[in-house]
Structure formats: structure tokens, C-alpha cells
Amino acid sequence: MSDLEDIVEEGRETEDLEAIPLPYRVPMWPTLVRASGLYTWSAPIMGPLPRPRWPSPIRPIPEMPTHGPRPGPQPDPVPVTDEVDDNLSADGDESMLYPIWFLYEEMRLDVDGLYPQMVASGTVKRGMSTRVHWVANLTARGHNRWVGSIWYKDGNASSFPYTNIEIRASLSWFPNQRRITAVFSGGGAPVRRRTYKYKSPYYHSVEFEYDRVAGATEVSRINTTAHPNHPATLPAENLSIETVFKRAGFDVRKSRGDGEVPISEAHANATWSDMEMHDAMQTYWSRFRNQAQWSMWTLFAGRHDQGHGLGGIMFDDIGPNHRQGTAIFSDSFISDAPAGDVNPTAWVSRMRFWTAVHEMGHCFNLAHSWQKAHPPSWGTPWIPLANENEVRSFMNYPYRVSGGQTAFFADFDYRFSDSELLFMRHAPARFVEMGNAEWFDHHGFQQADVLAEPKFSLELRVNREKAVYEFLEPPVLELKLTNISRQPQLIDDDVLSAGEEMTVIVKKRGKTARQWIPYARYCAESPKIALAPGNAIFHSLFAAVGRNGWDLAEPGVYSIQVALHLEDEDIVSNTLRLQVAPPRGYEEELIAQDFFSDEVGRILTFDGSRVLEKANDTLREVCERLGDRRVAVHAGMAPANPLTRDYKLLNIGEKGARALTSVHAAKGEFIIASAEHDEARAGIDKALTDDATAAVETFGHINYKRFVDRYSDWLATAGDSEAAGKCQRLLRNTLAKRKVADWVLAQIDKRCESYVKKTTAKVKKTA
Helix, strand or coil: CCCHHHHHCCCCHHHHHHHCCCHHHHHHHHCCCCCCEEEEEEEECCCCCCCCCCCCCCCCCCCCCCCCCCCCCCCCCCCCCCCCCCCCCCCCCHCCCCCCHEEEEEEEEEEECCCCCCEEEEEEEECCCCCEEEEEEEEEECCCEEEEEEEEEEECCCCCCCCEEEEEEEEECCCHHCCEEEEEEEECCEEEEEEEEEECCCEEEEEEEEEEEECCCCCEEEECCCCCCCCCCCCEEEEEEHHHHHCCCEEEEEECCCECCCCCCCCCCCCHHHHHHHHHHHHHHHHCCCCCCCEEEEEEEEEEEEEEEEEEEECCCCCCCCCCCCCCCCHHHHHHHCCCCCCCHHHHHHHHHHHHHHHHHHHHCCCCCCCCCHHHHHHHCCCCCCCCCCCCCCCCCHCCCCCCCHHHHHHCCCCHHHHHHHHHCCCCCCHHHHHCCCCCCCCCCCCCCCCCCCCCEEEEEECCCCCCCCCCCCEEEEEEEEEEEEEEEEEEECCCCCCCCEEEEEEECCCCEEEEECCCCEEECCCEEEEECCCEEEEECCCCEEEEEECCCCEEEEEEEEEEEECCCCEEECEEEEEEEECCHHHHHHHHHHHCHHHHHHHHHHCCCCCCHHHHHHHHHHHHHHHCCCCCHHHHHHHHHHCCCCEEEEEEEHHHCCCCCCCCCCEEEEEEEEECHHHHHHHHHHHHHHHHHHHHHHHHHHHHHHHHHHHHHHHHHCCCHHHHHHHHHHHHHHHHHHHCCCHHHHHHHHHHHHHHHHHHHHHHHHC
């Protein structure tokens, strides 16, 4: 059997085209000749022309059988002009202004192939700092000719004043002979012509790597028609995650490090905490260069500590690198097929596949389909977009559409929406490759969709007499959501947990406002709760540090505001103003250089780490040298907390850490670090009970109660119910002096009673 027949027999995907011998591949080229793709231009270099070379194989975009009309072009924002002068000089004289190696341009043409957006975009680089990105809508004007208007610019727009464009394509079976000529005009500038050379059918390159925890299920490929609930016209194919993103316009490469990550030693707690997930990611990604890169890691794990309701999590930046890793939890709600489903096995595979692509879509900086009009239209550096509540996209939740998941999958084509493709293919590369958190100073929440008669009120507050914080003390804020309507209201139980439905804006006086973005995003199934009229729910908000770094650190006055984006309304909080006091002396200024780091921020956010030793050393130094300051309470609690439990550590060894290879290739494994009870108890006692008044004021009522409850449960589990009861009585007395609600004190009383019963039973048993 020939190589070609072998490939056809095995049903390999189109990315295996490179394996077909060249004589067989040549007759197939006409079907691959399309105008769309990435083109480049650079200043010509005088001298002998290089010898012609046979082109390297081009990896084609995977085909998808057509089964009806595809989305058409978007309407042009301004009328298109068709008046272009053909009597133009060659590529201009810009090379007279810059060295030739400082002139480079790219153009992305998107007019045919799969899901064409009828858009062209480009990036112009001149010199060391001048750069502009532009986007134009196009209309066909004959064979291989398009005209349009440039409606979006990012960067130094004055260096690129043009408003109109005409593109003519000269196509060939041979990639190195394909050209497009673009004519730029308008904006009061001389007409400009560029001839671009074809580079790739894809707009960007990206690398994926999958690892799987022992016992977890990996679903990176799916039979699209295995479940009977699918569009009648959906092609039957063995679809991979890589192919999904290739069809979105990315040249997806798989690293050679995929493999199983074993867990050494069986352990009763086989679930993942935020701390453990963060530490595993930090250990793995720290081997890469400390800069943004088109690379992503996906870990297929079992279950998160949060429980069955969490299906996936997106980890954000490691240092300055954003959105580089995701984890998918196979032992979660995504594995629960509806009762009576005709093919539950296929349903579960499809849901796991959808979750993986959904979380990886977040790594490309895609928002949920129903959230695009929320923060983007309030000033982020991309175009305002409309919400797509009913769209059948990977970025929409199946159970949110009308008719639920059954209606969603009945019309789901395994694709991203047009607006998402527009962003992925044509937004400035830094928006897609890495996070962008800048917010315009004058926008805030002016365009929030607030109802005339709102159902809820949202209060942002601090539990202290004055909102003044010591230097280095991380501000902990609290949120209170109250039902102010006359009817019970259904809301998500975790609506205040700083998820996708919340936007937090922090503005320091005299500086640009910034969006606070948490370190981790979650894809979770949240149960609904009924909130009675007049009742409220509460949650803490640790907004001091996140993906942007330390937003609340420098001395000065800050304004903070929060918006919740519910299904039919936005709820905007009051504006909270707080002050960070200046340092008391040189010693605080010196420690601040190490304290305001990304690693310390992560330890405080995730309640500790047993991997980030440099940051733990900084926190210990804070406790030793600044023991009388509020920051010492936080610095003592965070390192002690992870010592209360056996802790999973990703071990790849020094040799593996030095070699830039995968965890699997480095023979990495998860090992168990045993709990250190005495050290943990000493640190937590000092933080929570030595000065309860200072602790409750710096942690806030909600976090202080959460910490004491967790510590008490740990003491009771360890057999010291008497100490657990003392902690609860201290908690009650402390909160009662601060006049907390009676129902909170009643909860504490009930917990105290349970510890008293355990202590009494233990005494009787001993006697």
C-alpha cells in the first residue's frame, strides 16, 4: 500500500498532509490556493538576489465540509470608496528614514476559506518604537480584488493616517509566488503602495501541551456525531482541540512533552487546592523565558477542592506572563449526563471536550459570550461588542441559552462566534497573547445597564472606623448584596466570589484607573439560592494584588468601585475611598522592595505555599522585624496555613528544571509533603488569637471568621476539641464587641456546642 493510500486508509487529519510524498501532494494544491492568510513586507536589501529554493510544505487549515451559508461580512462603519489611483510609485521612500532592518509590516487577509470575516488587518513597525495596528472591513470588487475602509487603529495612529485600502491578490499554486498588493489612501496623506509576500495560511502560531494526572480522564478529541443530539448538517469527523483552533486561524503545534504526571503515594485528599494548582503551574512554567509567548499548558486532573461544581480553571500570569495554563477536572459536574440521556457516554465526552476548549479560549483572552458588552464597552482597548446570549459558541455556557443544553448542542457547530474570530485573528497581538488591563480614566461604569427599579443593592465597605491602612497592610474589602425588591430573587450562590460576573475598578488619585483582575478564573456550576426580600449575602474581596501586580500598595488615596453583571441588570456599588499611609521609616521602605512582589501576592491570595520559599522568607522577615504592624498578621498566617495538611508538590528535580523539557520527559512526579502540626499551630495561634482585635480588623469580619472556623475544625479533627471550642468562644466575643448580626453569633454558638459535645465525649471515653 502506498504512503498516500495508507494515510487515507487510517483516516488521518489534514495536518498529516506533510507526511504525503511530494508527487502525491502537488495535484492537491489547487484546492488549497486561497487568498486568506498572513503576508509580510520588509525593506528590500540591495545586492545579489538569493538563489530560488523549493518552498517548504505549507500546513493547510483543516477543511470542514460546507453545509449551508457561512456568516457573511460585517457592515462597513463608513462608506467604502472605490477611487484608487493605479499610477503609483513603488513602495515609497520610508527606507530613507530608517535602517532597512527597522522596517517590517504584516497583513492578515481574511476573505475566503473557513468562516471568512471579510476583514484585513496589519501591523506596521518602523524604528525601535513606532508601531501601529490597523483593521479594515472589506467588500469584494471583482476577481481577487477587495476595497474597504480602515476603522480601527492602535498605537501611533499619526504615523499611519490612511483611511481607505484596496487589495489585489496574485495567487499561485506555489506559496513563495503568492503576492498581494495593497494601496492605502485618504487621511490627507500621499497614496502608498505595498506588495506583501505570502507567509502562512494561519494568522498566528501557538503551541499546546497536555498533561494528565494519573486517574484523570483526558478528552482532547471527539467524534462530533457520536451523540444523537447534534445539527442535522454537522459533518461527522474525529475532531481534535488543535483542529478547532486551526480553524480559528492558528498554526497549532503540539510540544513533545505530553504525558501522564504520576502521583507518588496514595493520599486520602486527592483533590486540588488553588495553592497546589498554582504551585504546580509555577514550578512547570518557571522553566520558560520570562516573557509573553504563544504557548499554553493544559492539565487534565480529577477534582478541585471546591468540589463537584468546578469543571475547569484558567491560571493567569506567571510573573508577567498571562493566561498560559488551564486545568480541566474530569470528576466534576461536566461528567454528569442528564437523567435518561440516550447516550450518556457520548454526552460526557462532549462536555469534557467543550470545557477544555472553553477554558483554553479564555487563555486567548476571550470573554464569555454574554459578557462582551460589559467591560469591553467601558473602555478596554478593543472594539465595543454586543452580548451574544444565544450564540452557539465554545465561549457560551450550554445551560444559559433558551432551552438549555439540549437546545445548545442541537445547533452547535463546534466553533467560535464571528466576533470572537474577529478578535482572535485581527486584534493587536498583545491583546490575544497576553492580558491587557488598562482602563480609560473617564469611563468607569457610566454605561452600566442599571434598571430604573433595581432588585439589588451592592455595598462595598471595610470593617473599621476609618478606611485608613498602614503601609504594607493589604486592604481586605467586604461586599454586601441585598435584595431590595418585594419578591424573592434567585441568584448564583457564588455571585460575589470575584468571578467573570464581577468587574472591580481601582483608581489612585492622580493616576489612571485600572481593572483589578484576580489570579485565577473558574468555570464552575453554581447552585441557585433564593434571597428573600431584605436579606443579604456577604463575601470578602482581597483586591490588593492580582494579575496587574499590587493595585493597592503605594501611599495615597484610592477610589474603588464594583459592578456585578447579572442576567438582566448590572448592580453598581458605592465608591469606596481608602487611604494607604506612608511608611514609618527606612526599615519599612526596605522590606517593601521584596514584599510587593508577585510571589508574595500569590501566597497571600492563595493562603500560602510550600514552594515559593523566597516569598516565604520575606514573610518571615516581616514577622521578625515588623511584629507590631498589621502586616505581620497576614505574614504569619499565610506560611502557617499550608502546614496544616499533607501537601502535593510537583517534583521535576534540578536536572529537569535546568533542561527546558516537559514534566513527563524530566520524569516529574507529585510527592507528598507531610503536615507540620506544631509549627502550623504556633503560627496560626499568633496570627489569630494573640491579638484578636488587630486580627479581625485587618482580616475583616468575613475572612477572620473563615480562618477561625477552618482552624477550629482542624484542631477538632486532630483530637483537640477543647482548643477548638476556645477558638470559637474567642471568635464570638470578638465579633459580639463589633456588633455583628445575631444570626452570625448564633452560627458560632452552634459550632461551639458541637465542640463541647466532642470534648465531653472524649473525657467520658478516657474516664
